[in-house]
Amino acid sequence: MELFKLRGYTGTTVEEIASRAGLTERTFFRYFADKREVLFSGSATLQKLMTDAITGAPPGTSPLDAVAAALDASAAALEQRDERYVRARRALVGAHAELLERELIKLASLASAVADALRRRGVTEPAASLTAEAAIGVFKVGFERWLDDKKARGFSWHLRAALDELKTVLGSGNAGAPATSRATTPRPRRSPRAHE
């Protein structure tokens, strides 16, 4: 991380990373599949955390409540980390497409694992995959909004808020929609937030 801050991600060579760790480049590639993977060692733990939460939910729990528990578990873990690291890492990943790609495939594999856990509970397709995808969508949106939040509400708060909002949008189907009474004057728009 220090090296990345110093010379940027692309400006840092694998050999530099390795020698900083007292290793050679070749040995680096025996520990990490590629250069990007150094930044994604935590994804396995997160996955285990969430699937365990689903597997451990009391029988009879609805799929929706099971993934809600998984989201709670992820929030507890992430809120506990050093916020400066979380922010630095997010800025780095957001600034480099190759890192964003890796992040997305990790999240996709997370969704796949969540769907697996749901199926192991007896949830059928396509409900399992859809619930899992929805959960990851909530995670992504909640995560971004957490870090952008001026009033420092917690990650778990944002996850809950996002999940509730998603329920509303897919329920009535009109959440967040502009009031349709006076169609001639457009409603004042909120400033668009970059979402990557």
Next chain:
Amino acid sequence: MELFKLRGYTGTTVEEIASRAGLTERTFFRYFADKREVLFSGSATLQKLMTDAITGAPPGTSPLDAVAAALDASAAALEQRDERYVRARRALVGAHAELLERELIKLASLASAVADALRRRGVTEPAASLTAEAAIGVFKVGFERWLDDKKARGFSWHLRAALDELKTVLGSGNAGAPATSRATTPRPRRSPRAHE
């Protein structure tokens, strides 16, 4: 595509692709940012199709119905392509992590564009992002199930089915759950704690 089938993706060098097209490697990289991009030229058209469907929806249309229209538009376009190509491409992408990564970032950028289009209609955050993420989730699940479908129901059918199922899961919260004897305990309601 012929080259990829012949020697596999990794076994095909950019120089081979270029010379097959009557160009040099250097010129290839002036048309495509990298080797993977040859397989993703269609993503821009798909994005335009979907955002146009959202923008063109009659005023007063709910966010949910707007993305449903976008999904319909994507189905119409994809069902029209040569199915053999769609299948070959999907198999190729599924077999190579680097291609899957690229696919995922394209879908993420698609979600971002959809959210933008919704915001332009006056939909506020986080409803816009969540609806967009949900739509892409439906797209992903519907796409896979379409290609795996034994009875050859159309892509649009599967998209509809997936969207409906998602609504159900997030509504009652018990869709797809195992038909065990109903637990006597009422579903624990997630209490939105105001602050923390």
Next chain:
DNA sequence: AACGCTATGTCAGTCGCTGCCATCAAGCTA
């Protein structure tokens, strides 16, 4: 001491990708 296992180093090589400069064809202008 001999053996085997594992982690690490060394080296050479391939390939994706980029910067720099030359070339060439097609216009446009004086």
Next chain:
DNA sequence: TAGCTTGATGGCAGCGACTGACATAGCGTT
């Protein structure tokens, strides 16, 4: 017509990520 610009392409050199093959060092077991 000669000269100039512009855009597309080729040629070339080079960097850095990544891999395969092999050597070596360390360490525990017997």
